[in-house]
Structures are given as structure tokens and as C-alpha cells.
Amino acid sequence: MTAITDFEVKAADGSVASLENYRGKVLLIVNTASKCGFTPQYEGLESLHREFGDRGFEVLAFPCNxxxxxxxxxxxxxxxxxxxTYDVTFPVFAKIDVNGPQADPLFEELKAAAPGLLGSKAIKWNFTKFLVDREGRVVSRYAPTTKPEDIRKDIEKLL
Incomplete structure (x- = not known):
């Protein structure tokens, strides 16, 4: 398995961003959308980011259409x-595909490392979440219906 921090992604401004900048941190990587029933989860994600940020935790958002x-x-x-709308202070990267032939390599790795229900690799909807430990290993995958606050204990274990 490749460490998640070995990947490069596109920043919102189109430049290349290295996830190496997050090496040694616990990450929650989420595919997001602004007009989804789960969009209010931005509030919970921001709350986690503010609560645990000073302990080495980051939320990384990847918008997807x-x-x-x-x-x-x-x-x-x-x-x-x-x-x-949500006073988000965590990084929101460039819009990407998470499934299909144009899927971003980061999400291909996340899906391979933490398959969904019954081994499914495809992401089913917006706000699928992946928890990554300080070594860049995917620890858990959470369904869109999993509220950010329900991940708090798993994050604390890794911090």
C-alpha cells in the first residue's frame, strides 16, 4: 500500500499540492458537495478540525459533482x-471525480485500502469519509450517513 501522504492532488487554485505536507498527521479525507442533503456535515467536520487541529488532525475536503x-x-x-455558510477553515481542494475512469488516484488508493460494504470499491455518495493514521495508512471508511461527531472516538484513538 502506498502512504496517502505520497500523493499529489490539485489545490483549489489548480496548482499541485503534495499531501507530504500532512505527513505525521491524522487525516479525515471526505468527498464533499455543496447542494447535498449531507452538506450540513461541513459544520461537524469543521468542529472536529477545530477541536483536534492543535493535536495533529486535519480534515481534507475534495468536492465532487x-x-x-x-x-x-x-x-x-x-x-x-x-x-x-459553514466558516470552513480546513483545506478544500479542486473538484475531482472519485469513481470511474477519471477518478483521482488518491481516491483509487483510498477505495482499495478501505472497501465499502461487501467489498465494494465504488463510493456511493457525497460525504464518504476515510480516516488515515499518522503513517499515512487508511484505518477506516465511513458511509455518508455517518455523522462527523460519530467519528470523534476513532480520531482520538489515533491522536
């Missing part, structure tokens, strides 16, 4: 929405 076209905006619109 593959589920019901619920992330139609461009990077500026997405950033504006996250900031104004």
Missing part, C-alpha cells in the same frame, strides 16, 4: 460557499 450534480460550482464558488 458525480452524485446528483450536487457540486455544480467552480472552485471560487465552492470556497465562498464553504467559508460563508
Amino acid at each position: 458525480q452524485f446528483g450534480a450536487q457540486e455544480p460550482g467552480d472552485a471560487a464558488e465552492i470556497a465562498n460557499f464553504c467559508s460563508l
Whole structure:
């Protein structure tokens, strides 16, 4: 398995961002959308980010428009929405695909390392979450219905 921190992704401004910058941190990686029934989870994600950030925890958000076209905006619109609506301070990266032939390599690795129900690799909907330990290993995968606050104890164990 490749360490998650070995990947490069696109930042919201289109530049290349190395996840190496997060080496040694516990990460919660989430595919997000602004117009989804689960969008209020941004509030819980931000709460976790603020609560545990000083202990080496980061939330990394990756907007995705593959589920019901619920992330139609461009990077500026997405950033504006996250900031104004949920006061998000964690990184929101460039919009990506998480399934299919154009799926981002990071999400291909996440899905391989932590398959879903019955071994399914595909991400079923927005706000699927992956918990990554300080060594860059995927520890758990959480369904979109799992509220961020329900992951708190798992995060604390890794910190």
C-alpha cells in the first residue's frame, strides 16, 4: 500500500499540492458537495478540525459533482460557499471525480485500502469519509450517513 501522504492532488487554485505536507498527521479525507442533503456535515467536520487541529488532525475536503450534480460550482464558488455558510477553515481542494475512469488516484488508493460494504470499491455518495493514521495508512471508511461527531472516538484513538 502506498502512504496517502505520497500523493499529489490539485489545490483549489489548480496548482499541485503534495499531501507530504500532512505527513505525521491524522487525516479525515471526505468527498464533499455543496447542494447535498449531507452538506450540513461541513459544520461537524469543521468542529472536529477545530477541536483536534492543535493535536495533529486535519480534515481534507475534495468536492465532487458525480452524485446528483450536487457540486455544480467552480472552485471560487465552492470556497465562498464553504467559508460563508459553514466558516470552513480546513483545506478544500479542486473538484475531482472519485469513481470511474477519471477518478483521482488518491481516491483509487483510498477505495482499495478501505472497501465499502461487501467489498465494494465504488463510493456511493457525497460525504464518504476515510480516516488515515499518522503513517499515512487508511484505518477506516465511513458511509455518508455517518455523522462527523460519530467519528470523534476513532480520531482520538489515533491522536
